[in-house]
Amino acid sequence: xxxxxxxxxxxxxxxxxxxxxxxxxxxxxxxxxxxxxxxxxxxxxxxxxxxxxxxxxxxxxxxxxxxxxxxxxxxxxxxxxxxxxxxxxxxxxxxxxxxxxxxxxxxxxxxxxxxxxxxxxxxxxxxxxxxxxxxxxxxxxxxxxxxxxxxxxxxxxxxxxxxxxxxxxxxxxxxxxxxxxxxxxxxxxxxxxxxxxxxxxxxxxx
Amino acid sequence: xxxxxxxxxxxxxxxxxxxxxxxxxxxxxxxxxxxxxxxxxxxxxxxxxxxxxxxxxxxxxxxxxxxxxxxxxxxxxxxxxxxxxxxxxxxxxxxxxxxxxxxxxxxxxxxxxxxxxxxxxxxxxxxxxxxxxxxxxxxxxxxxxxxxxxxxxxxxxxxxxxxxxxxxxxxxxxxxxxxxxxxxxxxxxxxxxxxxxxxxxxxxxxxxxxxxxxxxxxxxxxxxxxxxxxxxxxxxxxx
Numbered sequence: 001x002x003x004x005x006x007x008x009x010x011x012x013x014x015x016x017x018x019x020x021x022x023x024x025x026x027x028x029x030x031x032x033x034x035x036x037x038x039x040x041x042x043x044x045x046x047x048x049x050x051x052x053x054x055x056x057x058x059x060x061x062x063x064x065x066x067x068x069x070x071x072x073x074x075x076x077x078x079x080x081x082x083x084x085x086x087x088x089x090x091x092x093x094x095x096x097x098x099x100x101x102x103x104x105x106x107x108x109x110x111x112x113x114x115x116x117x118x119x120x121x122x123x124x125x126x127x128x129x130x131x132x133x134x135x136x137x138x139x140x141x142x143x144x145x146x147x148x149x150x151x152x153x154x155x156x157x158x159x160x161x162x163x164x165x166x167x168x169x170x171x172x173x174x175x176x177x178x179x180x181x182x183x184x185x186x187x188x189x190x191x192x193x194x195x196x197x198x199x200x201x202x203x204x205x206x
Numbered sequence: 207x208x209x210x211x212x213x214x215x216x217x218x219x220x221x222x223x224x225x226x227x228x229x230x231x232x233x234x235x236x237x238x239x240x241x242x243x244x245x246x247x248x249x250x251x252x253x254x255x256x257x258x259x260x261x262x263x264x265x266x267x268x269x270x271x272x273x274x275x276x277x278x279x280x281x282x283x284x285x286x287x288x289x290x291x292x293x294x295x296x297x298x299x300x301x302x303x304x305x306x307x308x309x310x311x312x313x314x315x316x317x318x319x320x321x322x323x324x325x326x327x328x329x330x331x332x333x334x335x336x337x338x339x340x341x342x343x344x345x346x347x348x349x350x351x352x353x354x355x356x357x358x359x360x361x362x363x364x365x366x367x368x369x370x371x372x373x374x375x376x377x378x379x380x381x382x383x384x385x386x387x388x389x390x391x392x393x394x395x396x397x398x399x400x401x402x403x404x405x406x407x408x409x410x411x412x413x414x415x416x417x418x419x420x421x422x423x424x425x426x427x428x429x430x431x432x433x434x435x436x437x438x439x440x441x442x443x444x445x
Contacts, residue, residue, distance in 0.1 A: 012445070018395045018397055019345070026343055
């Protein structure tokens, strides 16, 4: 269960006002689903996922100089910059992807010069998963195939990825935390948040 | 392709689609979504779909079964919108019913307005009675309430609620039964809050002024609290 923080404590801890909080909500800097209403003995109170909201508020407060709220909203919003395209050199100079992962992909997409957002996302996820060790390139290509076939799920459902291996066969599951239980195996990759990857990637790209 | 205009009066059945200027009056029906530069419908027009335009004017007793999205939206008379409204500047006057929500930079409401879902605006002005089921989130709102107004939640930076039509007589007074305008809301949260004739379970703010006619169960404030002698406040908590 993730730790929560009440709205009152959030305002005290971050020293922001109601006006700021609700302005950011209107600008979609803070997702609607982070505002969780719960009944308490003093009546209704709103709670937030503690770590996420504190990180977000600090990001907003630190980036405020120079950047408009609308620019920030583009970075945080769950609408993906799907029309975004980058050349290989740009990706390298932005430091988003390593040379190794790009050359691995060059073998797959022969002759491709410009990568779109989905390509970059899959490369980015590959890099993150490979860096955790344990997975082979073959495992990875199967996982990526599944991800690319379920892009709509990734977009709309905010799933996590868990990967199991038994007798050399890997099984990858997309799920929403807590909804799938498999008891007889220890996962190789557990609850890898694709949304986190998306958001980190967007911050690096835009 | 050059877009055509659609100008019809009388009674007919039209299909939607993409147009430049649309002007329909009478008792016609538009049977599907419509996209255009300017849209003006008056009379008893039914639009069986969404409207997407640069500007949209609706008057009379029209019915839009979808949502309306336009930079400028003006609706007057006794029209109803079954979807939501989204625009830069929205003004509604008369007895307007919106089943969905409203999203706008500038929102001006007058008359007797009912809104089914949440409202988000930068500036919100009201003169009249409102029934809004959802939460109203606005940077600045100035409400002159008449009749028995109700809002689910009212949150934002600057919030001002005053009794409207205090000195008015005749038509407006008759329209709202001659009683004092009041607002009933479950939660108010903002930086600067001024309230009159407001009944509320919980008010939270930095600087709060509770004027005459307020009935507040609990108020939590950070910097300042003023309570008028004709206001009733249950519990006061300084944070």
